[in-house]
Amino acid sequence: MRELSLDQVKTLISIIDLGTFSAAARALHLSQPTISLHISELEQRIGAPLLIRGSRRVMPTAAGSTLAERGRRILRDADLALEAVRQQVTGNTGSVRLGTSTGIVVHLLPQVLETLEKNFPQIEVEVSILGSTETMARLTQGTLDIGLVATPQKPGKDIVISHWRSDPMMAFVPARWNAPKRITPAWLAEKPLIFNDATTHMYHLTMDWFAAAGHAPRGRIELNYNEAMKSLVAAGYGAALLPMEHLEKSGLHPQIQILPVVPKLMRHIGIAHRRVSMIDGATRNLLHTLGLYKQTANQK
Structure with a gap:
């Protein structure tokens, strides 16, 4: 029949x-x-x-x-x-696969997901904690839809990267250390240091900052989790260069001094995704929600 x-x-x-x-x-x-x-x-x-x-x-x-x-x-x-x-x-329902780092998951992503939940409660976001290099690779492979990555990055085929925010890098120093009000590469290079993992964009950003002043320090330990690095700083294990990802006050970390660095150093974050013509409605709505938290020039 x-x-x-x-x-x-x-x-x-x-x-x-x-x-x-x-x-x-x-x-x-x-x-x-x-x-x-x-x-x-x-x-x-x-x-x-x-x-x-x-x-x-x-x-x-x-x-x-x-x-x-x-x-x-x-x-x-x-x-x-x-x-x-x-x-x-239309993007009212669907699933979006997002890759980003631990620091962004802890400090920046929750407010984005809260807003998305209010506006589009049937969109599910699957978050993978990844370094920027792996995030870009998985976007190109098609196993992620959006990545929040450290920039600059070389875009893959059909991948678009736009600026999302810029955060100042600060020196996180044990409270009991006698530290100057502004931290220089020369002063910090002589101290025990806690570095990000050598495979990360943050590590290279940090080492370039030291190298520009003629220093090449070695860290006591390398980690890929900013909150664990802060815990080690609070314990007096060493100092770290980390981004100020939210309005973090030293009063919230009584065992840590958070001090500006000279010369100034910034960590830039971009939103990476496939071209808009290639993405579904749920992904577009998450991109729109991320755009609500895009940092303007006046906020930098």
């Missing part, structure tokens, strides 16, 4: 519900010959009569009743499927 046409099934149901071919034609905005053709083709495909044509009202045969009953379910499922697709296309 050939495949059924949803339009023909809808015609059959309308005739059974309304009782006549002409009433079904008016309800469906079709001509009566088209209605008759729909039923004729259905009966040919089924291989049995579906309707009993009476003088006043058309009645379904047993086969017609069965097909109409199952057809109602099919049409409801088809409507639900179309609505689900519409919701996904």
Whole structure:
């Protein structure tokens, strides 16, 4: 048997519900010959009569009743499927895969996700904690939709990177150290240091800052988790260069001094994603939400 046409099934149901071919034609905005053709083709495909044509009202045969009953379910499922697709296309529902670092997850991402939840409660964000290099690789591979990455980065094929925010790098120094009000590379290079992992963009940013002043210090330990680095600073293990990712006050860390560095050093974060023509509605809505927290020049 050939495949059924949803339009023909809808015609059959309308005739059974309304009782006549002409009433079904008016309800469906079709001509009566088209209605008759729909039923004729259905009966040919089924291989049995579906309707009993009476003088006043058309009645379904047993086969017609069965097909109409199952057809109602099919049409409801088809409507639900179309609505689900519409919701996904508009971005009201869907899943977005986002990659970013631990520092952004701890300090910056929660407020973004809170806003997204308020506006689009049916969008699910799957967060992967990754370094910027791996995030860019996975965007290119298609296993991530959005990445919050340290910049500059070389965009991959069909990947767009736009500026999101810039945060000053600060010296996190144990409170008991006798430190100047502004930290220079020369002063810090002589102290025990806690560095980010050598594979990270932050590590290279830090080492370039020292190198520009003629220093090449070695760290006592390398980590890839800023909050753990702060804990080690608080314990007096060493000092660290870290971004000020929120309005962090030294009073919140009584065992840490947070001091500006000279020369000034900034960590820049960008939003990386595939071209807009290649992304779905849920991803566009998350990009829009991230844009609400984009840092302007006056905020830097």
